[in-house]
Amino acid sequence: MKSLPEHPHWDHLRQQAKELLRDLRTAHPEAMQRLQEFAPQLAGAPRIALHDAQHILAREYGFATWTELKSEVAARMVARADLEMQRLAFAGWAIGRGFNRARPKDAALLWARAGTSLRQDPWLACAAGDLATVQAKLAEPGWGNAPGGPLNAPPLVMASHSALLHHPDHESGIRAVVEAL
Numbered sequence: 001m002k003s004l005p006e007h008p009h010w011d012h013l014r015q016q017a018k019e020l021l022r023d024l025r026t027a028h029p030e031a032m033q034r035l036q037e038f039a040p041q042l043a044g045a046p047r048i049a050l051h052d053a054q055h056i057l058a059r060e061y062g063f064a065t066w067t068e069l070k071s072e073v074a075a076r077m078v079a080r081a082d083l084e085m086q087r088l089a090f091a092g093w094a095i096g097r098g099f100n101r102a103r104p105k106d107a108a109l110l111w112a113r114a115g116t117s118l119r120q121d122p123w124l125a126c127a128a129g130d131l132a133t134v135q136a137k138l139a140e141p142g143w144g145n146a147p148g149g150p151l152n153a154p155p156l157v158m159a160s161h162s163a164l165l166h167h168p169d170h171e172s173g174i175r176a177v178v179e180a181l
Contacts, residue, residue: 102163123149129173
């Protein structure tokens with residue numbers, strides 16, 4: 001099984017998938033062996049599509065799906081970013097923003113790997129269900145109604161609009177945060 005580089009680049013992975021697709025369509029022996037090992041159900045398929053090559057590549061790296069591989073690459077990229085970028089990414093993935101849908105799995109992964117700097121943001125703690133951080137901030141008069149954080153939203157909005165409410169690791173914490181607010 002391949003392992004992702006420490007700093008994977010998304011364009012490189014996409015290029016690998018395209019090259020694998022080309023090799024599969026020309027029945028290159030190494031590509032056919034990869035197909036047999038990671039997607040035997042596709043052997044003998046009349047046509048191999050890009051999503052099939054992406055699936056094989058994801059499986060080679062130890063992920064069940066291309067989407068899971070993409071999430072891991074995104075999480076690693078954000079982890080290398082500065083704190084403000086991490087805050088924006090977490091808020092966007094937890095709540096969604098504009099035309100971008102929430103990505104609760106990515107938000108949960110980022111929160112799980114986050115350093116203390118990210119976890120100390122009380123507005124993000126509302127979206128993640130970190131009751132201890134929220135309770136500490138509630139000791140400050142007026143904070144419970146004050147907009148702030150990367151989305152400039154009040155704490156209750158961050159908690160009640162969090163897509164992490166449906167994530168098993170965060171659901172009870174978010175409910176507790178809403179009750180505390």
